Amino acid sequence: MIRRLSQARERGIPEATVARLPLYLRALNGMAERGLATVSSEDLAVAAGVNSAKLRKDLSHLGSYGTRGVGYDVEYLIYQISRELGLTQDWAVAIVGVGNLGRALANYGGFVSRGFRVAALLDADPEVVGDHIAGLNVEHIDELEAVIRRRGVSIVVLATPAVAAQQVADRVVAAGVTSILNFAPVVLSVPEGVDIRKVDLSIELQILAFHEQRKTDRMTGGPTMAEEWPEAVDL
Amino acid sequence: MIRRLSQARERGIPEATVARLPLYLRALNGMAERGLATVSSEDLAVAAGVNSAKLRKDLSHLGSYGTRGVGYDVEYLIYQISRELGLTQDWAVAIVGVGNLGRALANYGGFVSRGFRVAALLDADPEVVGDHIAGLNVEHIDELEAVIRRRGVSIVVLATPAVAAQQVADRVVAAGVTSILNFAPVVLSVPEGVDIRKVDLSIELQILAFHEQRKTDRMTGGPTMAEEWPEAVDL
DNA sequence: GTCCTTTTGTGAACCGGTGCACAAAGTGAG
DNA sequence: CTCACTTTGTGCACCGGTTCACAAAAGGAC
Ligand SMILES: NC(=O)c1ccc[n+]([C@@H]2O[C@H](COP(=O)([O-])OP(=O)(O)OC[C@H]3O[C@@H](n4cnc5c(N)ncnc54)[C@H](O)[C@@H]3O)[C@@H](O)[C@H]2O)c1
Ligand SMILES: NC(=O)c1ccc[n+]([C@@H]2O[C@H](COP(=O)([O-])OP(=O)(O)OC[C@H]3O[C@@H](n4cnc5c(N)ncnc54)[C@H](O)[C@@H]3O)[C@@H](O)[C@H]2O)c1
Numbered sequence A, B: 001m002i003r004r005l006s007q008a009r010e011r012g013i014p015e016a017t018v019a020r021l022p023l024y025l026r027a028l029n030g031m032a033e034r035g036l037a038t039v040s041s042e043d044l045a046v047a048a049g050v051n052s053a054k055l056r057k058d059l060s061h062l063g064s065y066g067t068r069g070v071g072y073d074v075e076y077l078i079y080q081i082s083r084e085l086g087l088t089q090d091w092a093v094a095i096v097g098v099g100n101l102g103r104a105l106a107n108y109g110g111f112v113s114r115g116f117r118v119a120a121l122l123d124a125d126p127e128v129v130g131d132h133i134a135g136l137n138v139e140h141i142d143e144l145e146a147v148i149r150r151r152g153v154s155i156v157v158l159a160t161p162a163v164a165a166q167q168v169a170d171r172v173v174a175a176g177v178t179s180i181l182n183f184a185p186v187v188l189s190v191p192e193g194v195d196i197r198k199v200d201l202s203i204e205l206q207i208l209a210f211h212e213q214r215k216t217d218r219m220t221g222g223p224t225m226a227e228e229w230p231e232a233v234d235l
Numbered sequence C: 001g002t003c004c005t006t007t008t009g010t011g012a013a014c015c016g017g018t019g020c021a022c023a024a025a026g027t028g029a030g
Numbered sequence D: 001c002t003c004a005c006t007t008t009g010t011g012c013a014c015c016g017g018t019t020c021a022c023a024a025a026a027g028g029a030c
Helices: A004-009 A015-033 A041-048 A054-061 A074-085 A100-107 A141-151 A162-174 A201-220 B005-007 B016-034 B043-049 B054-060 B074-085 B100-107 B142-149 B162-174 B201-220
Strands: A069-073 A089-097 A116-123 A136-140 A152-160 A181-183 A195-198 B071-073 B093-096 B116-123 B136-140 B153-158 B179-182 B195-198
Touching: A015 A041, A015 A054, A015 A074, A015 B201, A041 A069, A041 A089, A069 A074, A089 A100, A089 A141, A089 B201, A100 A116, A116 A141, A116 A152, A116 B116, A116 B201, A136 A141, A141 A152, A141 A162, A152 A162, A152 B116, A152 B201, A162 A181, A162 B153, A181 B201, A195 B201, A201 B016, A201 B074, A201 B093, A201 B116, A201 B153, A201 B162, A201 B179, A201 B195, B016 B043, B016 B054, B043 B054, B043 B071, B054 B093, B071 B074, B071 B116, B093 B100, B100 B116, B116 B142, B116 B153, B142 B153, B153 B162, B162 B179
Parallel strands: A089 A116, A089 A152, A116 A136, A152 A181, A181 A195, B093 B116, B093 B153, B116 B136, B153 B179, B179 B195
Antiparallel strands: none
């Protein structure tokens, strides 16, 4: 039982913890800007909107970086979390599908700030190919594999229409990319080992609507029993 | 123990289930378009990308809508899920912050399709106010409360810069809205009873980067122990 | 040094959710 | 009507994650 710290760090940061680390990082960056040198788990937890015990347990998975009676060194913790997340290196991102959403993403400054660099924009529409957006030339989707290879793209953002998404995903995966952020409202099927994260606007709104309905039902003493199954239902 | 069905339905659909219902709904709509009348839990589960036992358990929370030996009636299930999610009514959505992202959202057709109607666009920039986007006039943020009241807005989408988000959220909540979809990278603080869902691009990318790093580390037999804490760290 | 205060790191109970596996319920053939 | 087959609905064991609560560690006062 020699490798105490190593044991904690190695091969096993819970997924739920990984998802919160960026939150802590953001809060810490704010604190660093305001000149704070150290922060307690309680304060950091409040800033990140979580419970302080959870925060401490999360951080304990990275190692023992706090000082009892004092708290955590802000700069040091920023470095450790950044390193853990892989933010100390530079990630080349390609955006495929340069429509409404793809353009917004390309123009968004928030990526670059933390190790992510938009390295390529790709689209199938000849009307769009050749456009200059955020200092980048939109290239034709035929160039996909070449662009991924040449620019060392390791993360692809999918912002094509739903029908094209699977087909593009297949090519992207075949080209060796194993991390995809998907905005198209489809369930992508990819081989083992490929990570997909999806952002789905419409699902978020539907979840809000569900709770909103419950809230208003409760007020108005809404229907408690299933009503009759009416005739027509639009899609 | 009289009210079996009611007991199942009433006051208690697990949050995880609610988050999956939109997925099932989407898959079902696809099947309805292709003319399928019934579907087995197995097939629907595959289409939605989940385990079939999970799907059955999820659906059992809404009631007993399947037929053993046959499966589920596609149209009927679409109706039941829609009703449960509150999609049989029309929701007025306001988008606050009509920049890159706000515009993309306003132009997006995917909302309207399922009970959500963009009823207002609001911005603080006089340059933007008055623009016509997707058939809507961009109104000044000063009109926020009046617009929410007059158009019956019950869901607000926040697409302002991070610094403005909390302030806008406070006004939105004060105006009686209890459902917010937040795109700004901040932890919003709102009173009990207000539902916030956040969509955070940057967090998604960071999670992908984490796993990507692990994958490449494993291949190259990367560092197993924490390295030295280097001098400077950029934010 | 001793004592008091602060705050971390974690053991352990708890909780929501997942998935296996199967009885119950339905269909259809003969 | 019976038998073979299909598929749902769910009991139950399990698992990851959350939260409480506290011992252990650190710092400061004297
Ligand atoms: N705009 C939004 O706010 C929003 C919100 C939620 C989800 N989405 C989803 O994001 C995706 C993009 O939305 P959008 O509004 O930007 O759509 P869009 O139609 O404006 O843009 C899609 C772009 O993809 C390109 N494209 C089509 N097929 C392609 C292919 N095979 N390879 C490369 N490029 C291809 C098109 O030329 C077009 O430029 C859609 O799947 C949409 O459902 C968008
Ligand atoms: N564009 C993206 O792809 C993207 C991705 C992730 C997150 N975000 C986040 O979404 C938000 C919007 O991004 P964006 O790229 O559209 O920014 P943007 O600067 O293009 O647009 C912001 C808009 O909000 C308006 N605004 C500012 N203060 C306001 C106020 N008090 N009330 C009403 N409107 C106000 C501005 O006038 C501007 O039109 C930001 O918080 C950003 O961090 C954007």
